[in-house]
Amino acid sequence: MKTGSLKALKGKTIAVLGFASQGKAQAELLRKKGLKVIIGARKNHASWKNALKAGFKVYSFSEAAEKADLIHFLISDPVQKEIYYKFIEKKLIKGKTISFSSGFSIAFNLIKPKKNIDVIMIAPVAPGKKLLENSDSNKKIPGLIAVHQNSSGKAMQTTIALAEALNLKCFPSSFKEEAVANLFSEQFFLCGGITELGKAVFSEMISAGISKETAYLYSFNEINLLAELIHEYGIEGMYSRISDTAEFGSRINAYTLFGKEFKKKLSIKRKEISSGKFAEKWVKEFSSGKKLLKKMILKEKNSLPEKAFRQLMK
Ligand SMILES: NC(=O)c1ccc[n+]([C@@H]2O[C@H](COP(=O)([O-])OP(=O)(O)OC[C@H]3O[C@@H](n4cnc5c(N)ncnc54)[C@H](OP(=O)(O)O)[C@@H]3O)[C@@H](O)[C@H]2O)c1
Structure with a gap:
């Protein structure tokens, strides 16, 4: 997969929802690349406190979604649906993007996104810690990418830019392929x-x-x-x-x-x-x-x- 520039993300605000393994690592990497990153989290829970400690601006989920052009779901898979319908959906005006690091919510129709937005996936095949450790090396971490909705016509550029910022070597996939391969392999093999x-x-x-x-x-x-x-x-x-x-x-x-x-x-x-x-x-x-x-x-x-x-x- 050819690599792209970060141009598609310049001047955009990225809201990373969640600040655990992936949220922390990805937010740090995006910030390091000079991109504007804010965090969305539950007040006074671990993610909220840790993101503040790491020097990020932290908002409630709905405030973060309102401020952001790209809303990156890095909260636990089974709670994404609830957060989307309670806090995010009403903030999704045309031109915004929602993104995921797993196919789970889209693949199994838990979230049926509004049609006026882009929906993309950038799924690193590694824990967050590994992403951070590798960030300064030439050795890229593998990752799967996919576009589920391309309302703007620019969804793939955004996806490639995000993958580039996260230092991933990308392989094209789909939400369903990622979700099934990931769940099946972790349960019955890894x-x-x-x-x-x-x-x-x-x-x-x-x-x-x-x-x-x-x-x-x-x-x-x-x-x-x-x-x-x-x-x-x-x-x-x-x-x-x-x-x-x-x-x-x-x-x-x-x-x-x-x-x-x-x-x-x-x-x-x-x-x-x-x-x-x-x-x-x-x-x-x-x-x-x-x-x-x-x-x-x-x-x-x-x-x-x-x-x-x-x-x-x-
Ligand atoms: N970990 C990996 O190796 C890995 C690799 C590739 C992709 N992914 C994907 O990346 C995403 C994030 O995974 P993760 O391992 O970093 O995190 P996780 O352990 O799956 O989830 C933790 C995050 O979810 C939030 N959360 C949990 N319950 C919540 C609730 N009821 N309401 C609101 N927020 C809640 C937590 O916030 P609080 O701090 O407030 O509890 C925390 O930010 C997932 O889609 C996962 O499939 C993970």
Whole structure:
């Protein structure tokens, strides 16, 4: 994707809504590029206080939306709909842009934006901390971009300018593609998949009489080493850098767990995400005060892998 200049953003006011991982990093980067950035947040909550401490002008969501040409949604995905309809929609006059760093709200029709505005996405594929760490280097962070509505005719220029300001190497995508790929991968591979598979392997070792410390050391404790190898050299590059024993055993054994039945189940789960069923569940859970999530976290606090981890960290 070719890079663009910041011209499309010069003289414009950007309201970053939220000041957590992405909000803080992106607001800092945009300010560093000489762009006019204000923050929209809930009064006296963490984002409000932290943004003030970082020297930004902070306003309520509706004041920020009124002042801004571009309103960048960096608040939690399941609350974006509520904030949009309560505070933002009425401030959206022709010529304004709303932007997102995830496809969630648009992809699953939680927000149906007014037709007179531009709607764009700039989704860094990295946590905010990484964006900030990389800001001065030539190495760009990958990011997905998309235009959902182009009322002004200039939505792509705005998108490319934002991506340039955030030092991203961009790949064209869509809100739906980003949302499905992101949710599906984090649930069944990167976050949930790896941990659940690791817990099953850990538990089998415990059943075989292996101590919890040894089981932990040979499972979760080495995860960063393998992740780094794959990140740097790809899957084959990783295999070529581990022992022959590890490589042969992995290639001949691991895939046998993931047969037809497993792939069928995976496909059902992917469809639940694509259809918006998961998004609906998450918005409901979030608005109930994350009751179920809190219960699940509590249950895991004293699980055996957690005890092993604490023991090893002593
Ligand atoms: N984190 C990542 O690695 C990453 C990477 C790429 C894209 N993204 C996307 O970037 C966006 C922001 O993600 P994030 O991880 O930075 O933040 P987050 O942890 O998802 O959300 C935290 C932000 O949401 C606000 N918030 C939470 N509940 C709220 C409520 N009821 N009313 C108003 N504001 C509320 C918080 O404000 P308070 O301080 O007031 O609680 C805070 O500013 C999301 O769309 C996410 O999908 C994240």
